[in-house]
Amino acid sequence: MDGSDPADASDAAPSPPDVEVPDALADVVDADTGEGELERTIGLVGGLAIGIGTMIGAGIFVFPGLAAENAGPAAAVSFAIGAVVALLVALPAAELATAMPRSGGGYFFISRGLGTAPGAVVGLGLWLGLVFASAFYLVGLGSYAGQVFLEAGIALPVDPAVPLGVAFGVGLTALSLFGTENTAALQNAIVIVLLVILTLFLSYGSLDALGVFGAESVPERFFPPGGALPVLQTAALVFTSYLGFAQVATVAGDIKEPSRNLPLAMVGSVVVVGVFYVVTIFVATSAFGSARLGEFGETAMVEVAREFVGFPGALAIVIAGLLATFSSANASILSASRAVYAVSRDDLIPEAASRINLAYGTPHVALGLAGGPIVALAATGQVELLAEVASFLHLVMYGLICVALVRLRRERPDWYAPAFRCPAGVAVAGVGGVASFALIAFMQPASIGVGVAIMVAAYGWYRYYATDVELRGDF
Amino acid sequence: MPDTPADDDAQPAPDRPSVLVPLAVLEGESLPAGTPELLANARVVLLGYHVIPEQTAAEQAREQFGETAMSKLDEFAARLATAGADVETRLVFTHDRETTVDRLIYEHDCLAVLVPNSTEQVESVLVALRGTVGVGRNTRLVAGLFADAGVAVTLYHALDEGESRDDGEAFLNGVRSDLVERGVDPDRIETAVEEGGVPIDAIASRAESHDAVVMGETDPSVTTFVFGMPSEQVAERFLGPVLVVQRERPEA
Incomplete structure (x- = not known):
């Protein structure tokens, strides 16, 4: 990467014998280049927790009501479609991540595989995509925090979701600026608590829906009146629930044994959340009709739980929803700041953006560039628009990740030596790429408009600021 | 060793014990006097x-602080080498200190x-010994560091329950003869056996009349989690350098 002295790099000591298997690739990336070496501290569990923790907040705790309103019980199919598309992208992305286990994720793969211009569009798009995603999670978090007041019987004059979401946005940004506590351990614990609550709740709900505890619920018409179209539109809307696997790749530089842990964490987290989402929709739509669910809005799952197990169930889901949306919002803010760092490291934006505050050790400019717009967007309260724009920007990146894989497989540059090879790579990437772009077509025009405008602006910035930067194949 | 400055004529000393000296360079921690x-x-x-x-990518920190940290480290390394040590430097940006220290061990x-603390001189060392397990590593360290340096060594053992004073003395005499075999002047070795009490208090108060402490590491447990490692507690109270002898690490 930065003119490393080969003699210096070659004397990197061997990996500890039984702590971890030597990872040739990680050794090369981390080798001391005269400015110190890097410790990789995130293991497989940590990687899975990042992926699952980022994703599960949206799919289970925000979308079920909205999705069921649009697509009825077939919303389960929408989530399944999302899972398949995500998997088709996660596999090629995992291959690229093991070839380039560096912070920056999708942006890094595309800028190195396809060149600076697509890289700049994706890099700036990733930053804003995560900003939109975080704002969306914050509104969800605000809804659950508002639900706490409702459960406590405190009537509020206005819907508290948006003001509370904004407050949480400010709080989380401040926390990430000044907090030096060990948030990874907290994140792991939150994800484990969530999975336990959800597994209990969904097992009970599924058994009940199948008639184990009494009358089997009468299924309503599975497909909505519009047929397949609303199902696909809903798939495009809820795709925001699958953005987290790419976040694993944005911290690739910190993951131990990346050759093994990156693919497992990326693919594993998609599979886990996909199963949870599909079961959640099944349980939710068997408890209420789709129209009722839609009326409940973002906190529909609270009513579902109340229907099954009364107040304790509702309380458990409120707590789970708070934890889940909180961890999603937090993870996305941090990822957005990493994305800013990645583009700034490559001189696509001024270097000042990645400066670290020595007192706190945090990248305060990058965090500000993430937190500021997030708070502003959360204030709009446009849940569906925020979600779709986030999905749009991510889907563009996913499509280009697939293109990058196909191109790298064709050209086989010397530096491209992935430790994990996606089975049937070119075919998977081809289908994944087409599916990613196709899903965009089913979004609302407003979302597509905002997304395109952001991409055009990103390209304009590249033409103005960074035409002399060459990133293809640059390590 | 590749990174060893100024040791051209140092004999290849196979018995030189290796000691890890961790310093938080960028937080102003420097090589303590002594x-x-x-x-x-x-x-x-x-x-x-x-x-x-965790908000910060390790790469990001390295890019910004790597050079500063490395130049400080090189300065400390030169001071150690001038005094006679073989030095190898490593600079690591990490999210977790323990992981890094353990990996390098x-x-x-x-x-x-x-545990780096300052001391004015190095004339007498307190060696706190718990039992026969792994005691060879203590003697290797003590003999390797102090045999030729004319440093007075006090072997100390706090009696466990059911252990008689004779047992304790026999144990320390065994250690003493091992040290003598390894080249420590017998006149400079003292032994002290004490009835059990709180070992940390006993070690810390005895340490006051010495310049440095050598003690073993303790297995992590609930107690060490709440109160910190005994070696850290001793270091906090004693305020001088503490060498924490590591257990034998299992081979791969």
């Missing part, structure tokens, strides 16, 4: 580390880790 003298006969692994919060097969 450390070069204490470790003059050691193979020092000088670890400069910087703990970064493995990689360099370190006999001990120094």
Whole structure:
């Protein structure tokens, strides 16, 4: 990467014998280049927790009501479609991540595989995509925090979701600026608590829906009146629930044994959340009709739980929803700041953006560039628009990740030596790429408009600021 | 060793014990006074580390602070080397200090880790011994560091329950003869056996009349989680350098 002295790099000591298997690739990336070496501290569990923790907040705790309103019980199919598309992208992305286990994720793969211009569009798009995603999670978090007041019987004059979401946005940004506590351990614990609550709740709900505890619920018409179209539109809307696997790749530089842990964490987290989402929709739509669910809005799952197990169930889901949306919002803010760092490291934006505050050790400019717009967007309260724009920007990146894989497989540059090879790579990437772009077509025009405008602006910035930067194949 | 400055004529000393010296270089931690003298006969692994919060990519910190940290570290390494030590420097940007320290103990097969505190001189050392398990590593360290340095060594053992004073003395005499065999002047070795009490208090108060402490590491447990490692507690109260002898690490 930065003119490393080969003699210096070659004397990197061997990996500890039984702590971890030597990872040739990680050794090369981390080798001391005269400015110190890097410790990789995130293991497989940590990687899975990042992926699952980022994703599960949206799919289970925000979308079920909205999705069921649009697509009825077939919303389960929408989530399944999302899972398949995500998997088709996660596999090629995992291959690229093991070839380039560096912070920056999708942006890094595309800028190195396809060149600076697509890289700049994706890099700036990733930053804003995560900003939109975080704002969306914050509104969800605000809804659950508002639900706490409702459960406590405190009537509020206005819907508290948006003001509370904004407050949480400010709080989380401040926390990430000044907090030096060990948030990874907290994140792991939150994800484990969530999975336990959800597994209990969904097992009970599924058994009940199948008639184990009494009358089997009468299924309503599975497909909505519009047929397949609303199902696909809903798939495009809820795709925001699958953005987290790419976040694993944005911290690739910190993951131990990346050759093994990156693919497992990326693919594993998609599979886990996909199963949870599909079961959640099944349980939710068997408890209420789709129209009722839609009326409940973002906190529909609270009513579902109340229907099954009364107040304790509702309380458990409120707590789970708070934890889940909180961890999603937090993870996305941090990822957005990493994305800013990645583009700034490559001189696509001024270097000042990645400066670290020595007192706190945090990248305060990058965090500000993430937190500021997030708070502003959360204030709009446009849940569906925020979600779709986030999905749009991510889907563009996913499509280009697939293109990058196909191109790298064709050209086989010397530096491209992935430790994990996606089975049937070119075919998977081809289908994944087409599916990613196709899903965009089913979004609302407003979302597509905002997304395109952001991409055009990103390209304009590249033409103005960074035409002399060459990133293809640059390590 | 590749990174060893100024040891052209140092004999290849196979018995030099390797000691890890971790320093938080960017937080202003520097090599405490007396450390070069204490470790003059050691193979020092000088670890400069910087703990970064999880919000920050390790690469990002390295890019910004790597050079500064490295130049400080080189300065400390030169001081250690001038005093006679073989020095190898490592600079690590990490999210977790323990992971890094543990990895380097493995990689360099370190006999001990120094809790860096300053001392004016190195004339007498308190060696706190718990039992026969792994005691050979203590004697290797003590003999390797202090045999030729004319340092007075006090072997100390607090009696366990059911252990008689004779048992304790026999144990320390065994250690003493091992040290003599390894070249420590018998006149400079004292032994002290004490009835059990709180070992940390006993070690810390005895340490006051010495310049440095050598003690073993303790297995992590609930107690160590709540109160911290005994070696850290001793170091906090004693305020002088503490060499924490590491357990034998299992081979791969």
